[in-house]
Amino acid sequence: MRVIVINTGTELLLGDVVNSHLSFIAREIFPLHLRVEQQLAVPDGMAIRDALAENFARAEIIFVTGGLGPTTDDVTREITAQLLGLDLVFDPAIATSITERLRSRAIRLTDRVLRQAQVPRGAEVLPNEYGSAPGLYLAANLNPPIATPHLFLLPGPPRELQPMFREAALPILKRIVRGNESIGYCSYRIVGMGESYVEEAVGPALLELPGLELGYCARMGEVDLRVIGPATVLEEANAIVRARLTHYIISTEGENLETVIVRELAAHHATLAVAESCTGGFLAHRLTNVPGASEIFVAGYVTYSNKAKISALGVPADLIAKHGAVSKAVARAMAEGARNKSGADYALSVTGIAGPAGGSVEKPVGTAYLALADGGKTVVRHLFFPTDRETFKQLTTQMALNLLRGRLLVRPS
Amino acid sequence: MRVIVINTGTELLLGDVVNSHLSFIAREIFPLHLRVEQQLAVPDGMAIRDALAENFARAEIIFVTGGLGPTTDDVTREITAQLLGLDLVFDPAIATSITERLRSRAIRLTDRVLRQAQVPRGAEVLPNEYGSAPGLYLAANLNPPIATPHLFLLPGPPRELQPMFREAALPILKRIVRGNESIGYCSYRIVGMGESYVEEAVGPALLELPGLELGYCARMGEVDLRVIGPATVLEEANAIVRARLTHYIISTEGENLETVIVRELAAHHATLAVAESCTGGFLAHRLTNVPGASEIFVAGYVTYSNKAKISALGVPADLIAKHGAVSKAVARAMAEGARNKSGADYALSVTGIAGPAGGSVEKPVGTAYLALADGGKTVVRHLFFPTDRETFKQLTTQMALNLLRGRLLVRPS
Numbered sequence: 001m002r003v004i005v006i007n008t009g010t011e012l013l014l015g016d017v018v019n020s021h022l023s024f025i026a027r028e029i030f031p032l033h034l035r036v037e038q039q040l041a042v043p044d045g046m047a048i049r050d051a052l053a054e055n056f057a058r059a060e061i062i063f064v065t066g067g068l069g070p071t072t073d074d075v076t077r078e079i080t081a082q083l084l085g086l087d088l089v090f091d092p093a094i095a096t097s098i099t100e101r102l103r104s105r106a107i108r109l110t111d112r113v114l115r116q117a118q119v120p121r122g123a124e125v126l127p128n129e130y131g132s133a134p135g136l137y138l139a140a141n142l143n144p145p146i147a148t149p150h151l152f153l154l155p156g157p158p159r160e161l162q163p164m165f166r167e168a169a170l171p172i173l174k175r176i177v178r179g180n181e182s183i184g185y186c187s188y189r190i191v192g193m194g195e196s197y198v199e200e201a202v203g204p205a206l207l208e209l210p211g212l213e214l215g216y217c218a219r220m221g222e223v224d225l226r227v228i229g230p231a232t233v234l235e236e237a238n239a240i241v242r243a244r245l246t247h248y249i250i251s252t253e254g255e256n257l258e259t260v261i262v263r264e265l266a267a268h269h270a271t272l273a274v275a276e277s278c279t280g281g282f283l284a285h286r287l288t289n290v291p292g293a294s295e296i297f298v299a300g301y302v303t304y305s306n307k308a309k310i311s312a313l314g315v316p317a318d319l320i321a322k323h324g325a326v327s328k329a330v331a332r333a334m335a336e337g338a339r340n341k342s343g344a345d346y347a348l349s350v351t352g353i354a355g356p357a358g359g360s361v362e363k364p365v366g367t368a369y370l371a372l373a374d375g376g377k378t379v380v381r382h383l384f385f386p387t388d389r390e391t392f393k394q395l396t397t398q399m400a401l402n403l404l405r406g407r408l409l410v411r412p413s
Numbered sequence: 414m415r416v417i418v419i420n421t422g423t424e425l426l427l428g429d430v431v432n433s434h435l436s437f438i439a440r441e442i443f444p445l446h447l448r449v450e451q452q453l454a455v456p457d458g459m460a461i462r463d464a465l466a467e468n469f470a471r472a473e474i475i476f477v478t479g480g481l482g483p484t485t486d487d488v489t490r491e492i493t494a495q496l497l498g499l500d501l502v503f504d505p506a507i508a509t510s511i512t513e514r515l516r517s518r519a520i521r522l523t524d525r526v527l528r529q530a531q532v533p534r535g536a537e538v539l540p541n542e543y544g545s546a547p548g549l550y551l552a553a554n555l556n557p558p559i560a561t562p563h564l565f566l567l568p569g570p571p572r573e574l575q576p577m578f579r580e581a582a583l584p585i586l587k588r589i590v591r592g593n594e595s596i597g598y599c600s601y602r603i604v605g606m607g608e609s610y611v612e613e614a615v616g617p618a619l620l621e622l623p624g625l626e627l628g629y630c631a632r633m634g635e636v637d638l639r640v641i642g643p644a645t646v647l648e649e650a651n652a653i654v655r656a657r658l659t660h661y662i663i664s665t666e667g668e669n670l671e672t673v674i675v676r677e678l679a680a681h682h683a684t685l686a687v688a689e690s691c692t693g694g695f696l697a698h699r700l701t702n703v704p705g706a707s708e709i710f711v712a713g714y715v716t717y718s719n720k721a722k723i724s725a726l727g728v729p730a731d732l733i734a735k736h737g738a739v740s741k742a743v744a745r746a747m748a749e750g751a752r753n754k755s756g757a758d759y760a761l762s763v764t765g766i767a768g769p770a771g772g773s774v775e776k777p778v779g780t781a782y783l784a785l786a787d788g789g790k791t792v793v794r795h796l797f798f799p800t801d802r803e804t805f806k807q808l809t810t811q812m813a814l815n816l817l818r819g820r821l822l823v824r825p826s
Binding site: 012013014015016017018019020022023024025026027030035036037038039040041042043047194195196199200215216217218219220224226254274276279280281282283284285287288289291292293294297298299300301302303304305307308311312341342343354355356357358384386387388389390391393 | 422423424425426427428429430431432433435436437438439440443448449450451452453454455456457460482483484486517518520523525526543570572576628629630687689692693694695696697698700701702704705706707710711712713714715716717718720721724725754755756767768769770771802803806
């Protein structure tokens with residue numbers, strides 16, 4: 001079934017708000033084997049009329065977000081009723097719920113607010129527990145002979161739309177799509193292999209499977225591979241992907257690398273400390289974004305100055321003088337120092353030159369060294385990512401976390 | 414001029430990635446008095462053909478994002494050339510730059526990668542400093558009699574698109590819209606005052622000025638106020654805003670708080686250390702995102718465990734036992750410890766409960782304490798942000814940085 005999302009809202013087109021509706025709706029309907037075929041954003045006001053009329057024949061399901069509120073440019077409800085030739089009927093139950101909601105917040109009731117109690121004849125009301133405007137569902141071809149798709153009119157604020165979608169829209173969608181259940185989906189997150197290598201490794205073999213569709217999505221330091229197709233073929237596809245991408249696959253649940261690391265360390269009953277120079281706290285930040293990180297994360301040392309490397313980590317001053325702060329020797333000493341000072345089982349360190357200044361011919365901007373200390377022989381890696389500061393931080397911490405992941409893989413938990 | 418944004422990318426329609434391009438482009442073109450009239454997202458592959466063809470007559474400027482990469486479903490370049498009846502010409506300069514880029518990263522060159530060196534005849538190349546696919550600009554009506562708007566083909570990854578947009582697309586846009594220069598624009602970034610307070614403080618007075626248009630944009634811990642209008646009136650508007658929002662204005666250049674802090678500390682020839690618990694390195698990360706941070710940032714201590722607070726910062730163990738790790742007393746001891754250990758002039762500390770677990774009736778999730786030590790009396794602040802983990806980190810570090818900004822404001826540099 002073809003699905004179209006239409007977002008109304010001038011704030012989206014002015015860039016004041018990032019549109020999160022598309023990504024939310026797409027993920028919610030995916031398990032129903034529904035995919036958004038196209039998405040459209042138009043300003044508040046009459047633009048919704050053309051957007052709807054043009055897409056009636058193109059979709060079986062249309063989700064409209066926004067334009068259900070009380071202000072004059074909120075016209076989604078009225079325009080939809082007009083296009084479908086339906087009367088608006090005053091719904092006293094909605095009016096009561098709005099009145100009570102406003103009274104409990106000591107907000108004055110205006111006529112405008114009560115426009116939200118108007119319902120196109122025959123529409124199903126989707127209750128709004130977090131705002132006053134209810135959503136509306138208009139079944140396909142509600143007012144023959146006008147041909148229309150299934151229409152869901154949803155409120156603009158995400159905190160109102162999201163619970164309404166889950167509680168009221170999804171059950172209706174399940175009714176609509178019943179019987180379309182043979183198509184499945186697998187997703188693989190891959191770290192340590194670039195997009196074109198991934199495609200080279202699995203693309204040709206996968207494309208020989210009948211009815212299989214592939215998608216690649218490259219982000220900084222990781223690639224998502226998606227495989228969509230009939231359940232029978234998916235199994236074969238999975239075998240190919242597993243055999244060829246092996247340990248490069250870090251998750252099939254869309255988890256990020258730091259989440260995998262926190263879970264793996266917890267499974268190993270192991271703790272971690274980090275010592276960072278050029279990544280400036282970003283490695284610690286990523287790890288501590290994971291709920292439950294406190295179980296495995298002990299301490300981070302952001303030793304930006306040489307003095308801090310010496311005092312906080314016990315890196316010998318003459319080592320820095322001899323090799324420079326950005327060197328294998330100092331990376332090793334930082335990791336070992338962090339492990340000793342913190343008492344953690346593992347310690348990762350990063351030292352490098354994020355730029356834009358600070359590079360030299362020998363050690364250009366983008367140079368970095370990683371080390372991983374675990375009480376055995378400390379492993380050191382050289383990296384080179386000549387890019388902007390934030391990308392450098394992202395890629396370097398990604399490699400650091402992946403170095404640790406590699407170590408955890410070979411150790412039974 | 415009518416502006417349309419077309420985003421290609423199956424990952425957008427599957428919800429794997431939130432579309433940030435619309436909001437970025439909308440903000441960037443705003444000062445040129447351009448606004449996006451409509452935005453459209455379509456999957457990778459041939460869908461871009463209809464999206465382009467249908468919108469050629471509806472817009473004077475179209476921005477296309479995505480589909481310039483090396484994989485088989487990247488077809489934006491080819492489809493555009495086809496629609497405009499233009500040959501694709503191999504550009505050896507692009508090929509050289511791609512080849513060098515890959516070689517410096519020790520990545521093997523494939524034929525697919527070199528597709529990115531194809532340029533529709535007559536198009537202007539927009540260099541990509543952070544990726545291999547260059548952007549393309551095709552002037553309006555490039556191949557008469559085919560009527561086309563100005564077309565900008567931009568790469569999908571935001572870290573490639575954003576610098577390219579600022580450095581290569583904006584100068585071309587300025588050429589295109591020239592003549593519309595009597596209208597000016599001021600922008601104020603405000604920290605420490607909520608959106609509705611800002612509106613109350615300046616809204617009524619500003620709206621009395623003839624021809625002035627106002628825009629508010631609230632983000633986490635900051636509000637942008639935009640004032641658009643004739644140059645003569647802008648001066649008056651500026652006087653009103655300055656008089657009423659005074660030191661709440663942190664920048665008129667769109668700078669973020671950490672950039673302001675790094676510049677102010679450098680002007681004071683002062684250095685900073687931070688000690689973090691619940692923000693887990695994010696405070697250090699924000700500061701070290703600013704180029705030149707190494708001049709003022711000495712060290713960060715991410716003392717997640719109590720043991721680390723004691724060993725790295727010298728927080729007395731009995732202080733933690735008596736007051737708890739999340740307390741005024743421990744925040745103060747962390748800031749003073751970080752200042753002593755690092756030798757920095759200023760030290761900021763944060764300790765709190767980011768959640769989702771770890772809260773209690775007395776200290777619920779969202780509780781945090783900040784402290785600022787500068788050798789005089791250490792200042793401590795209590796905060797309460799019961800929200801998700803990442804928002805908590807953002808708001809808490811924003812308050813910490815703003816506490817330091819307030820201190821620097823009253824000290825002459």
